[in-house]
Amino acid sequence: MILLRLTWLSLLNRKATLLLILASISISVFLLLAVDMVRHQVKDSFSSTVSGTDLVVGARSGQINLLLYSVFRIGNATNNISWQSYQEISKHPKVDWSIPLSLGDSHKGYRVLGTSQTYFTHYRYGKKQNLDFAKGKPFAGLFDVVLGAEVAKALNYKLGDSIVIAHGMGNAALVEHGDKPFVVSGILKPTGTPVDRTLHVSLEAIEAIHVDWKAGTKIPGLNISAEQALGMDLKPKQITAFMLGLKSRLSVFHLQRSINNYRSEPLQAILPGLALQELWQMFSLAEKALMFVSALVALSSFIGLLALMLTSLNERRREMAILRSVGARPMHILLLLVIESSLLTCLSVLFGVALLYLSLGTLSPWIQSEWGFRLIVQPLTLWQWQLLGILMLAGSCVGVIPGIRAYKQSLIDGMAIRL
Amino acid sequence: MSQAAIEIESLSFAWKKEALTLQIPQLAIQSGERVFIKGRSGSGKSTLLNLLGGMIKPDSGTINILGKNIGHLSSSQADHFRADRLGVIFQQFNLLPYLNLVENVTLPCRFSRRRLLKAKENYGSLEQAAIELLAELGLDSTELLNRSVRELSTGQQQRVALARALIGQPNLIIADEPTSALDTEHRDRFIELLSQQCERHHSTLLFVSHDESLKKHFSRVEVLQPNPAGGFCI
Numbered sequence: 084m085i086l087l088r089l090t091w092l093s094l095l096n097r098k099a100t101l102l103l104i105l106a107s108i109s110i111s112v113f114l115l116l117a118v119d120m121v122r123h124q125v126k127d128s129f130s131s132t133v134s135g136t137d138l139v140v141g142a143r144s145g146q147i148n149l150l151l152y153s154v155f156r157i158g159n160a161t162n163n164i165s166w167q168s169y170q171e172i173s174k175h176p177k178v179d180w181s182i183p184l185s186l187g188d189s190h191k192g193y194r195v196l197g198t199s200q201t202y203f204t205h206y207r208y209g210k211k212q213n214l215d216f217a218k219g220k221p222f223a224g225l226f227d228v229v230l231g232a233e234v235a236k237a238l239n240y241k242l243g244d245s246i247v248i249a250h251g252m253g254n255a256a257l258v259e260h261g262d263k264p265f266v267v268s269g270i271l272k273p274t275g276t277p278v279d280r281t282l283h284v285s286l287e288a289i290e291a292i293h294v295d296w297k298a299g300t301k302i303p304g305l306n307i308s309a310e311q312a313l314g315m316d317l318k319p320k321q322i323t324a325f326m327l328g329l330k331s332r333l334s335v336f337h338l339q340r341s342i343n344n345y346r347s348e349p350l351q352a353i354l355p356g357l358a359l360q361e362l363w364q365m366f367s368l369a370e371k372a373l374m375f376v377s378a379l380v381a382l383s384s385f386i387g388l389l390a391l392m393l394t395s396l397n398e399r400r401r402e403m404a405i406l407r408s409v410g411a412r413p414m415h416i417l418l419l420l421v422i423e424s425s426l427l428t429c430l431s432v433l434f435g436v437a438l439l440y441l442s443l444g445t446l447s448p449w450i451q452s453e454w455g456f457r458l459i460v461q462p463l464t465l466w467q468w469q470l471l472g473i474l475m476l477a478g479s480c481v482g483v484i485p486g487i488r489a490y491k492q493s494l495i496d497g498m499a500i501r502l
Numbered sequence: 503m504s505q506a507a508i509e510i511e512s513l514s515f516a517w518k519k520e521a522l523t524l525q526i527p528q529l530a531i532q533s534g535e536r537v538f539i540k541g542r543s544g545s546g547k548s549t550l551l552n553l554l555g556g557m558i559k560p561d562s563g564t565i566n567i568l569g570k571n572i573g574h575l576s577s578s579q580a581d582h583f584r585a586d587r588l589g590v591i592f593q594q595f596n597l598l599p600y601l602n603l604v605e606n607v608t609l610p611c612r613f614s615r616r617r618l619l620k621a622k623e624n625y626g627s628l629e630q631a632a633i634e635l636l637a638e639l640g641l642d643s644t645e646l647l648n649r650s651v652r653e654l655s656t657g658q659q660q661r662v663a664l665a666r667a668l669i670g671q672p673n674l675i676i677a678d679e680p681t682s683a684l685d686t687e688h689r690d691r692f693i694e695l696l697s698q699q700c701e702r703h704h705s706t707l708l709f710v711s712h713d714e715s716l717k718k719h720f721s722r723v724e725v726l727q728p729n730p731a732g733g734f735c736i
Binding site: 085089092093096401402405406408409410411412413415494 | 577578581582584585586590592596597601609612614666
């Protein structure tokens, strides 16, 4: 088609200015897709982290806060709960299984979770999948540790390696529990959840490394060696939170109420699904704001394109008159401009999508190590295709305005070239 | 072959109602004639060209081109008619800078089926038509053909425009001050070529210019002169 070729060559002829607008539209395409993709992936990743758990119980705070620190290992617990409460509630006749969670220590930025064997048998993620071992087995000895897939990979640990756990969180110079090293007994398969970034030890081990500690520091003069610790009574006194699985889901609300009214200690029980819902409601505002800003960026790019095309009309008057004189009809002139804006938008969409996947590919390892969130390179969703369709349509419509103007202009100019 | 290429009968046209722009009581140009129309700028030359091209319609009177009253054609029909039957050369900058020589020459055939078929019929292929037409005008070195249009001299550009006007044998060639950007020597040479080619391709030529000295090249001269009633007339 001659018009397409003419448009293309004419575009190439004006590439210097057009490249800028091309970049501008490409970036807006990228932004729209990236925001949409990230919000979906964040949701998917959060939703898949916990499944099959009926209640999460912790010290009284907000339900989102409890969900975040217990399940997602984001932020810190406001308070601990007593071992006794855990014992009592987990022995409730309606409770099928329970997983204690004890947080507070870390290893090279990764969190250490004290838990029990039930973690490996009852914790589920994604579509009710259990944890699987890539190598080794659950912790058996007191100073055994099970690594999440990412921890093992990032720090290059193998079975049998020795690990020292630090007191507290973060990467800063932390006091280490250097006197009681751990041995890697197992490495889990990747799950795509925070489990991958966690080191798992027994509750007793958490107790053991803290026997000669008090109020967050080592007690001076008191040195209890690892061997000595083995012989001690290491029954935990406190844990951070616990997860419950019930025999019948029907009793969830009943049990939740009775935990919330627990006499001896202020406790809070949450339904992970409901807490997630609340989290999404908080997110949705930010999400909408981001989408809105991206849409505005797209709008301003298109306005830029429109302005550029309108100003170029004057310079291109001669071009149009020549085309008219060789037999192009006013309709051809209109089409020429519509094709031009469509072609530019089409190219921008291609560039934008390329930019998206390029940045997904290159930034995703960095995002994972920095934010602990894995961006998966996945194909465009139906909605994203529709979004691209809308952009293409908008791009074509932009061309109609200068198109109509050129149409009228070419009717007035006729065959005469005006300098 | 003496069919009238152009027949104008009591034509009048005004851009604005109060001021008459152009009046032609009677003008007939036979097929194959080469006519020089003299008129200074502002004498309604562009108006005449646009009337002949069917871009604007006369207020009264008739314009028959090749026996067709173009005042009665719809604008789309007029567009088709112009694309098929008219070759146009302007003063300067006739070419699209982003097309090469051959593409510039073949451009009319992209918009007119009739001229496409004619070009193929006469030369075998469209490319060949362009190359041979350019060669007839002295633009035949391969080095020249591969050059960007921008690198051509004005004289060469005008010759490319002539080849473009001639391709596909349109019946009527309209040249609007095609030599005003050329020096005397090139001017005479160009007009010679123009006349020669129009004769060869059996095209009627309408050469519009303000430059009286050029009329020696033409067998017939018409003058656009001030009309006592306002505007200009022939």
